[in-house]
Amino acid sequence: MTASSAQDYSPALRALLDQYDVPQLPEGFADRLVARAEANEDVEQAQYVPSSARRHNAGPWRRASRWIGSVATIGLMSATAAAMGILGEPIEVPVLSDIARSLEIVDVAKPEKQPLVKQSAPEEADSPGVDPIQDSAERTDGQINAEAMIQRITDAPRFKTLRPRQKAVLLRAATRRLVQSGKATPQDIQAAVTGLREERRAERQATNRRENIREKIRNATPEQQDKLQERIDSLPPQRKAIAQERLDKLLSDVPPTANALPVSEDSKASVTEGQNEAVPDVTVDENLEIPDTSADAPVAPAPIALPALEHARQRYQQATPAERARMRQRAKKLRKTIKTERNIRNLRAQIRRNRRN
Amino acid sequence: MDRAKAIDRRNDDALMRAIGARDSNALREIAEAYGHIPFGISCRMLADPMEAEDIAQEALLRLWNQADRWVEGGPGIAAWLSRVGTNLCIDRIRKTRRQSSEEVPEHRDETPLADAALESDNVKQAIIDCVTGLPERQRASIILTYYEQLSNQLAAENLEMNIKAFESMLFRARGKLKKCVETKGLVKEDVGRICP
Numbered sequence: 001m002t003a004s005s006a007q008d009y010s011p012a013l014r015a016l017l018d019q020y021d022v023p024q025l026p027e028g029f030a031d032r033l034v035a036r037a038e039a040n041e042d043v044e045q046a047q048y049v050p051s052s053a054r055r056h057n058a059g060p061w062r063r064a065s066r067w068i069g070s071v072a073t074i075g076l077m078s079a080t081a082a083a084m085g086i087l088g089e090p091i092e093v094p095v096l097s098d099i100a101r102s103l104e105i106v107d108v109a110k111p112e113k114q115p116l117v118k119q120s121a122p123e124e125a126d127s128p129g130v131d132p133i134q135d136s137a138e139r140t141d142g143q144i145n146a147e148a149m150i151q152r153i154t155d156a157p158r159f160k161t162l163r164p165r166q167k168a169v170l171l172r173a174a175t176r177r178l179v180q181s182g183k184a185t186p187q188d189i190q191a192a193v194t195g196l197r198e199e200r201r202a203e204r205q206a207t208n209r210r211e212n213i214r215e216k217i218r219n220a221t222p223e224q225q226d227k228l229q230e231r232i233d234s235l236p237p238q239r240k241a242i243a244q245e246r247l248d249k250l251l252s253d254v255p256p257t258a259n260a261l262p263v264s265e266d267s268k269a270s271v272t273e274g275q276n277e278a279v280p281d282v283t284v285d286e287n288l289e290i291p292d293t294s295a296d297a298p299v300a301p302a303p304i305a306l307p308a309l310e311h312a313r314q315r316y317q318q319a320t321p322a323e324r325a326r327m328r329q330r331a332k333k334l335r336k337t338i339k340t341e342r343n344i345r346n347l348r349a350q351i352r353r354n355r356r357n
Numbered sequence: 358m359d360r361a362k363a364i365d366r367r368n369d370d371a372l373m374r375a376i377g378a379r380d381s382n383a384l385r386e387i388a389e390a391y392g393h394i395p396f397g398i399s400c401r402m403l404a405d406p407m408e409a410e411d412i413a414q415e416a417l418l419r420l421w422n423q424a425d426r427w428v429e430g431g432p433g434i435a436a437w438l439s440r441v442g443t444n445l446c447i448d449r450i451r452k453t454r455r456q457s458s459e460e461v462p463e464h465r466d467e468t469p470l471a472d473a474a475l476e477s478d479n480v481k482q483a484i485i486d487c488v489t490g491l492p493e494r495q496r497a498s499i500i501l502t503y504y505e506q507l508s509n510q511l512a513a514e515n516l517e518m519n520i521k522a523f524e525s526m527l528f529r530a531r532g533k534l535k536k537c538v539e540t541k542g543l544v545k546e547d548v549g550r551i552c553p
Contacts, residue, residue, distance in 0.1 A: 009503065012544045013535060017503055019481045020488060022400040026410055029396075030388035033414050034381045037421045 142188030143195075149178055150189075150196055214250045370429040377424040384421055391434050392417065394505070395442030401500045402446035404489045412449065416441045439505060440515045443497050450493045480543060487537035495530035502527060 009017065081087050083096035090097070153159055153174055159167060178184045184192075220228070232243045316327055375383035392413055399412035416438050431437075488496060494516060501512040513523035538544050 008531065010535075013538060016480070016484045016538055016543055017488075017499075017534075020401060020484050020504075022397045022409075023406055025392050025396055025413075026406070029392055029410065029413070030385045033388050033392075033417055034385050036414060037384055037418060038381055 140188055142184035143192050146175070146178060146184040146189040146192035147196060149174055149184075150192055154196075210250065217247070217250055369434045370427075372434070373420075373424055373427040373429075376421055377427065384417070387420065387434060388417055391438050394435055394438045395445075398439060398442045398497075398500055398505060399446045399449075401488065401504060402443070402493070402496055403449065404485055408449065412442060412445045415445055436511065436515075439501070439507070443501065443515050447493045447497060483541045483543055484538065487534055487541065490537060491530055491533055495526055495533065498523065498527045499530050499534065 078087075079093050080096055082091040083093040084090065084100050090100070150171065153171060154167075159170070162170065175184075175186075175189050178189065179186060217225075217228070228247075232240055232247065235243055316324060319327060372383050372387055376387070395416040396409050396413040400406055400409035403409055403412070419441055420434070420437065488499065491499065497516060498512060501507045501515060502509060505512075507515065509524055509527065510520055512527075513520045516523065518526070535544075
């Protein structure tokens with residue numbers, strides 16, 4: 001076999017390759033073909049496409065692009081499923097969630113954008129005469145009842161002498177009673193607590209501001225005082241009288257708490273620490289058994305801090321950590337002993353009753 | 358091949374028109390004139406005359422079914438059949454490889470060709486082993502350029518390849534083939550006997 005391309009082969013190799021001959025077309029090949037064509041047997045509507053890409057071994061770029069495409073497709077599908085709530089609660093996904101909302105597939109409100117810079121407290125909270133609760137939505141009866149109850153308890157002088165944990169226990173018991181009486185729901189109480197906290201924070205801020213102004217006026221130089229007096233004198237008569245009154249009030253020793261709730265020393269201290277101990281956290285546990293008392297019943301007397309107890313507390317506060325640990329151990333033992341004694345006493349009483357019977 | 362050459366392109370177009378009109382005699386004429394092209398390619402590619410006949414029939418049936426798409430003045434029926442036959446063979450080899458759970462054997466079929474007269478010829482069997490031992494595209498490049506005497510350009514077009522890539526592949530195929538026959542000791546010992 002000779003051909004132009006065959007020149008690339010050595011004569012020896014050509015001689016070998018020429019050995020690989022093929023037989024003639026089998027007998028009846030054309031007949032079988034025609035019969036098959038006429039019978040339309042096994043004839044597929046095959047199309048002569050210039051050989052498809054699958055015949056080629058995919059190159060590295062094509063393989064890489066297939067991988068990337070697959071991963072991107074799967075990621076997009078997952079994100080879409082998550083945004084549409086197929087995988088549970090709809091998740092906010094940029095663009096996709098907007099599309100889902102526009103197609104009314106999900107019914108989730110668009111979350112508000114978080115400001116980049118933390119906004120300062122609203123001006124209303126700074127003004128002393130404004131009650132934040134008044135500005136909020138209309139309060140329910142339950143909320144009003146809860147607020148009244150919390151205020152009544154927290155304003156009691158005895159309450160202010162209690163420790164934060166005791167305050168929380170007391171308030172929790174009171175709220176449970178209120179919930180059981182049906183005068184307020186846990187939501188009402190939560191809203192009331194939040195409202196009161198806001199209110200008291202505003203009061204504390206106002207108090208602090210007044211204190212600062214008073215300090216500035218007291219420490220002002222005579223020249224500054226004269227200037228201030230001049231400015232007051234230059235005001236119209238009505239405004240002048242009001243300004244003078246305020247100045248006198250600020251300079252007087254009595255703290256101007258006309259429209260502020262009484263603030264205890266403890267709560268003042270908590271202000272400096274930036275905490276909200278005046279209204280401790282109140283969580284309503286409805287499963288607990290509580291005595292059948294009405295919400296209007298007087299609040300149960302808080303455990304009074306006895307002098308001995310107060311003394312022990314002071315000792316505890318001044319003690320070193322090691323001493324504190326010892327003290328805690330001792331207190332634990334003491335509590336256990338008391339409980340055991342009580343149990344023994346009950347047992348004895350039981351035995352006595354049994355003997356009598 | 359000589360008969361195929363005798364049929365010029367105008368005759369090709371006329372035959373295809375007849376096939377388009379569902380003239381089975383025209384199909385018979387094409388089968389007799391060109392049937393050996395897909396048969397020869399597939400016979401050498403698959404080393405199995407039965408499979409080769411199946412491939413040849415398949416290629417001709419495609420021609421029968423797609424006659425209405427025939428573009429007159431094209432490269433002709435022979436080129437079309439060699440192209441389709443080659444691709445059908447490659448598909449068949451890959452399909453067989455995929456379906457086989459065992460490791461792909463080095464040689465597709467250890468049995469020699471059906472011709473009983475050649476069965477005992479060890480030299481022929483060795484060269485068959487060497488050709489069928491090549492990867493399918495390299496095997497096709499050798500068969501198209503050496504046995505079918507296609508130019509590199511036409512063979513590259515048949516395999517849908519760039520000419521440079523094809524020549525590179527052909528070079529590798531030739532190298533492997535040479536190495537194979539040397540390994541089998543055919544070049545040194547048998548060439549003298551085979552060559553006149």
